[in-house]
Amino acid sequence: MKTKIATVKGARDFYPEQMALRSWLYANMRAAAQAFGYQEYDGPFLETLDLYAAKSGEELVKEQAFVFNDRGGDQITLRPELTPSLARMVAARQGQLPRPIRWWSFGPFWRYERPQKGRSREFFQWNVDLLGVDSPAADAELAGVMAAFFRNIGFGPAEIKIQFNNRRLMDSEIAALGLTEQKKDVFRLIDRRDKLSAEAWDKYAADLGVTAEQLAGLKAMLANRELWRQSEECQAFLTAAAALGIADFLEYDPTVIRGLDYYTGTVFEARDREGEFRAILGGGRYDNLVGDVGGDRLPGVGFAMGDVVIGLVAQKYGKVGALRTSPSDVLVTVFNAETLPQSLQLAAELRAAGLRAEWYPEPVKLDRQLKYADATGVRFAAILGPDELAQGLVMLKDLANRTQTPVVRQQLAGLIQEKGRQ
RNA sequence: GUGGCUGUAGCUCAAUGGCAGAGCACUGGACUGUGGCUCCAGGUGUUGCGGGUUCAAGCCCCGUCAGCCACCCCA
Numbered sequence: 167m168k169t170k171i172a173t174v175k176g177a178r179d180f181y182p183e184q185m186a187l188r189s190w191l192y193a194n195m196r197a198a199a200q201a202f203g204y205q206e207y208d209g210p211f212l213e214t215l216d217l218y219a220a221k222s223g224e225e226l227v228k229e230q231a232f233v234f235n236d237r238g239g240d241q242i243t244l245r246p247e248l249t250p251s252l253a254r255m256v257a258a259r260q261g262q263l264p265r266p267i268r269w270w271s272f273g274p275f276w277r278y279e280r281p282q283k284g285r286s287r288e289f290f291q292w293n294v295d296l297l298g299v300d301s302p303a304a305d306a307e308l309a310g311v312m313a314a315f316f317r318n319i320g321f322g323p324a325e326i327k328i329q330f331n332n333r334r335l336m337d338s339e340i341a342a343l344g345l346t347e348q349k350k351d352v353f354r355l356i357d358r359r360d361k362l363s364a365e366a367w368d369k370y371a372a373d374l375g376v377t378a379e380q381l382a383g384l385k386a387m388l389a390n391r392e393l394w395r396q397s398e399e400c401q402a403f404l405t406a407a408a409a410l411g412i413a414d415f416l417e418y419d420p421t422v423i424r425g426l427d428y429y430t431g432t433v434f435e436a437r438d439r440e441g442e443f444r445a446i447l448g449g450g451r452y453d454n455l456v457g458d459v460g461g462d463r464l465p466g467v468g469f470a471m472g473d474v475v476i477g478l479v480a481q482k483y484g485k486v487g488a489l490r491t492s493p494s495d496v497l498v499t500v501f502n503a504e505t506l507p508q509s510l511q512l513a514a515e516l517r518a519a520g521l522r523a524e525w526y527p528e529p530v531k532l533d534r535q536l537k538y539a540d541a542t543g544v545r546f547a548a549i550l551g552p553d554e555l556a557q558g559l560v561m562l563k564d565l566a567n568r569t570q571t572p573v574v575r576q577q578l579a580g581l582i583q584e585k586g587r588q
Numbered sequence: 589g590u591g592g593c594u595g596u597a598g599c600u601c602a603a604u605g606g607c608a609g610a611g612c613a614c615u616g617g618a619c620u621g622u623g624g625c626u627c628c629a630g631g632u633g634u635u636g637c638g639g640g641u642u643c644a645a646g647c648c649c650c651g652u653c654a655g656c657c658a659c660c661c662c663a
């Protein structure tokens with residue numbers, strides 16, 4: 167009797183194929199972050215509920231975090247985001263960490279929400295943060311890391327855009343409209359600009375107590391793609407971005423607000439230009455977060471990118487390619503039971519020479535062994551039969567171009583290494 | 589947490605309430621030492637799961653689980 171036990175809702179199995187995608191993303195994230203001098207770190211996966219209590223958006227913690235009581239009765243949270251942990255870690259060693267602090271991380275996070283395309287309950291997230299620098303150029307550097315990653319995986323500005331806005335700019339605009347008291351509601355209203363119909367949006371605004379005059383001003387503001395010119399911060403940000411060579415990726419959008427409460431300045435959001443998917447990443451400047459968890463005030467800027475949406479976007483745009491699931495450089499085939507130890511020995515010789523070599527563990531038809539190499543992405547097959555053994559040769563087959571050549575056994579490893587580089 | 593759509597072979601999908609099908613993949617053979625092509629022969633199955641209605645349920649009804657869509661929120 168076979169019983170199937172399902173995975174937890176919103177959790178994913180990573181078969182070698184999916185694992186290869188995750189590893190590919192990780193390798194490119196690491197390359198992008200390290201290119202700018204960022205150091206890898208990580209926080210605990212389990213945190214106290216208190217860490218998130220006053221910080222993140224209310225709903226993120228109260229409604230979307232996995233919270234449980236441990237055996238001692240304490241309330242434990244599976245981390246829904248990394249930034250509060252980062253702030254705590256930095257605050258705890260504030261005096262001894264060299265600044266600026268450039269840190270990045272990639273690990274699992276959990277949010278208890280309804281799974282949909284691009285949203286799961288257990289996901290991996292890339293976090294990149296720069297602390298100790300309060301300048302628009304620092305904000306631009308973060309955009310530079312994003313752009314470097316996009317380029318690493320084959321995306322250009324024609325396919326991906328990095329939208330930005332500035333909370334301080336929006337604060338002053340909202341103040342000018344006399345809406346400061348309803349700021350949070352107005353931010354929420356702005357966030358819904360593209361989601362609601364024009365009528366529904368107007369009604370929503372009216373329900374919030376926005377007057378007709380204020381509404382007109384708000385609409386004018388949101389339609390103004392040049393609004394950034396009124397912010398010195400935005401101007402300096404774009405100047406630095408241009409110097410970094412990433413201006414083509416950037417697009418000012420006054421409707422980009424971001425939900426998290428702790429953002430204070432620049433905010434980011436990256437999307438595919440066609441707009442088919444939800445936001446690929448989000449982030450911004452948070453100047454009070456470290457101080458809020460007990461440290462001295464330390465400005466910071468950062469962003470987070472989940473593995474799910476970028477994986478979908480990369481696959482949609484054909485950037486993923488054929489990811490190999492086998493690490494092997496070469497498959498040693500087996501002719502029959504008598505020659506099997508010889509194949510085993512040849513595989514050992516190849517490994518001793520520094521190659522990653524696997525052998526086919528039973529004497530089945532050769533076409534099956536080659537099909538296996540094909541299916542798992544092993545490029546070379548070392549064919550060892552009675553004819554080759556009698557002559558001290560190995561037939562080296564290159565599955566990539568369907569050629570094969572007899573090779574003196576002692577020269578096999580060197581030849582594979584040489585051809586593998588081509 | 590709210591509302592809706594879907595669930596059939598490993599994968600992509602068909603079947604009026606009346607005997608479960610196609611393509612790809614897989615296995616064996618044509619090729620007893622050569623992978624993408626061709627041909628032949630074949631497993632392809634608890635129709636997500638549990639109830640109910642009916643002479644009869646993949647199909648209708650209820651529940652449940654999962655995925656997806658719109659909210660909510662957000663990576």
